[in-house]
Amino acid sequence: MTAEDVIQAWDQADPAAIHPTRGVSEDAYWRSGKVQADMLATVIPDGAKVLDFGCGDGRVAIPMAALGYDVTAVDSSQNMLDRLSARAPEITTVEAAADGIAAHLGRRRMDAVYCLAVLIHHSYTDCLDIIGRLRAATKLGGILVLDWPVSDQPAEADSWIGVTTWSREQQADACARIGLEAVDSELPWGVYRAIKAV
Secondary structure, three states: OOHHHHHHHHHHOOHHHHOHHHHOOHHHHHHHHHHHHHHHOOOOOOOOEEEEEOOOOOOOHHHHHHOOOEEEEEEOOHHHHHHHHHHOOOOEEEEOOHHHHHHHHOOOOEEEEEEOOOHHHOOHHHHHHHHHHHHHOEEEEEEEEEOOOEOOOOEOOOOOOOOOEEOHHHHHHHHHHHOEEEOOOOOOOEEEEEOOOO
């Protein structure tokens, strides 16, 4: 699967098919975003400038803004961004894939970046490219929260909704090359500090 394949499939998917809690109810869906925002707030400093990469329709971005974060919501699907803007027009939205973030930010860097449902669906090569670009958007010492799982039996996803997992060695090598230092946390995602690459 290429990044373009994933983006196209995601953009055309029925919103009810994208997240399992939507099958329960819209209220459950939005509550799950609030829970995740509260979890992110345990590792991201109050009032930080944050970038939500792969924000979708704002399930997490909207409650992050409500917690006082300065949120920039980025997604490659204008359909998703339109849904987000209809609910929270005050949140800055940017239609871009990872390679379009730099053009929007210019020289600005974010205090924190989180990506909760993108990396797991990409190949090793695309994932590394995305993480490198997210790291470049983060100031030194900033926090990145990434859906970048490890496994004793790593494997690449074979569909747009499949899951790619990494070996601990692959991930440690990538962190050193990109400039990420793992941070201990209780979160279900990897938490990293932006450092200078080796």
